[in-house]
Amino acid sequence: MHDVIIIGAGPAGLAAAFWCDELGLDTLVLEQGESVGGQLQKIYNPINNYLGVAAANGQELLDRFAAGVDQADFDLWTNTAIDSVELKARRIRLASGEDLQAIGIIIATGVRRRKLGIPGEDEFVGHGIMESGARDAQLFAGRDVCVIGGGDAAAENALLLAEICPTVTLVHRGKTLRARQEFRERIQSNHCLTVFKEAQVQRILGGEQIEAVEILRAGAIKPFQMAVGGVLIRVGVEPNSELFRGQLQLDPRGYIIANGERETSSENVFAIGDVSSPLAPTISGATGAGATAAKVLAGRLTARG
Ligand SMILES: Cc1cc2nc3c(=O)[nH]c(=O)nc-3n(C[C@H](O)[C@H](O)[C@H](O)COP(=O)(O)OP(=O)(O)OC[C@H]3O[C@@H](n4cnc5c(N)ncnc54)[C@H](O)[C@@H]3O)c2cc1C
Numbered sequence: 001m002h003d004v005i006i007i008g009a010g011p012a013g014l015a016a017a018f019w020c021d022e023l024g025l026d027t028l029v030l031e032q033g034e035s036v037g038g039q040l041q042k043i044y045n046p047i048n049n050y051l052g053v054a055a056a057n058g059q060e061l062l063d064r065f066a067a068g069v070d071q072a073d074f075d076l077w078t079n080t081a082i083d084s085v086e087l088k089a090r091r092i093r094l095a096s097g098e099d100l101q102a103i104g105i106i107i108a109t110g111v112r113r114r115k116l117g118i119p120g121e122d123e124f125v126g127h128g129i130m131e132s133g134a135r136d137a138q139l140f141a142g143r144d145v146c147v148i149g150g151g152d153a154a155a156e157n158a159l160l161l162a163e164i165c166p167t168v169t170l171v172h173r174g175k176t177l178r179a180r181q182e183f184r185e186r187i188q189s190n191h192c193l194t195v196f197k198e199a200q201v202q203r204i205l206g207g208e209q210i211e212a213v214e215i216l217r218a219g220a221i222k223p224f225q226m227a228v229g230g231v232l233i234r235v236g237v238e239p240n241s242e243l244f245r246g247q248l249q250l251d252p253r254g255y256i257i258a259n260g261e262r263e264t265s266s267e268n269v270f271a272i273g274d275v276s277s278p279l280a281p282t283i284s285g286a287t288g289a290g291a292t293a294a295k296v297l298a299g300r301l302t303a304r305g
Helices: 011-022 038-042 058-070 133-140 152-161 181-188 283-304
Strands: 002-007 027-030 075-077 082-086 091-094 099-107 111-113 145-148 168-171 193-196 199-206 210-217 224-227 230-233 237-239 269-271
Touching: 002 011, 002 283, 011 027, 011 038, 011 058, 011 099, 011 283, 038 058, 099 283, 133 152, 133 230, 145 152, 152 168, 152 181, 152 230, 168 199, 210 230, 269 283
Parallel strands: 002 027, 002 099, 027 075, 099 269, 145 168, 145 230, 168 193
Antiparallel strands: 082 091, 091 099, 111 237, 199 210, 210 224
């Protein structure tokens, strides 16, 4: 029996583990990935908004986090798949068959990129699907590319790519771009960038590499093909909360509902970070919530004696 099991080792889970250890709790962290860091591993831009720490990218910030948590004394199991969770009993069954139990569970499973579910989306990973405009700019320089999505992430990547690609086509299914005003203005005045609103990419086509996308525009009967050498998809994120569905209150989009103390609807089960922050997903929010959950749980264990 552990005092606490933390599920997920992104910024939220790491901060919670650090604090749980600091407060003397016997702490186990389960991470499904090969290594810790969560979304930090996918930030290729400078991070200038984590107070007091400027980092050239997510990996640099992660290295600082790792140096901090290295001093702490909690157990961390990476590459660990969870088969099922019984939140009432705070029992976790691993895919390996092992059963674990804790007095408290802190859920820090974050979010994942939403997929379009169209043909070619998975097949061309590594063959023309871009991971990030910042990371892949040089690889795709000189190619015509398509960016799918209409929010800040899509707009920011489209603008980055427009600096090195002859044409960038932004395809968005809504009537207006949701991206912030600054991005919308820069897109409008950029002659390399074309925006197709009320349009959907239906298929990604090619041989070894991406060669074209098939786009259906609103009001059209038939889709048309447009030649491109790369595709970047940014159509939002969704919470990693499936494991807990039916056992916790979730909002209509699947985010875990937690109060100011990060308590969920299940006793001694806390939710922190992006999996419970649909409106304000930030690194500082995630680490702060980790500290809050750890302190509330530690206070409760002390009161129990
Ligand atoms: C490109 C990009 C740029 C960003 N820029 C900024 C920025 O400038 N400033 C800022 O504040 N924020 C930024 N963010 C957001 C920030 O990265 C997130 O808010 C933060 O990472 C959330 O941390 P988290 O720990 O809640 O979740 P995540 O980072 O998503 O980590 C969740 C972890 O849980 C693990 N996990 C999921 N399911 C399971 C399971 N079933 N079992 C075990 N482990 C599991 C995952 O593998 C992952 O390691 C950016 C994000 C991206 C993608």
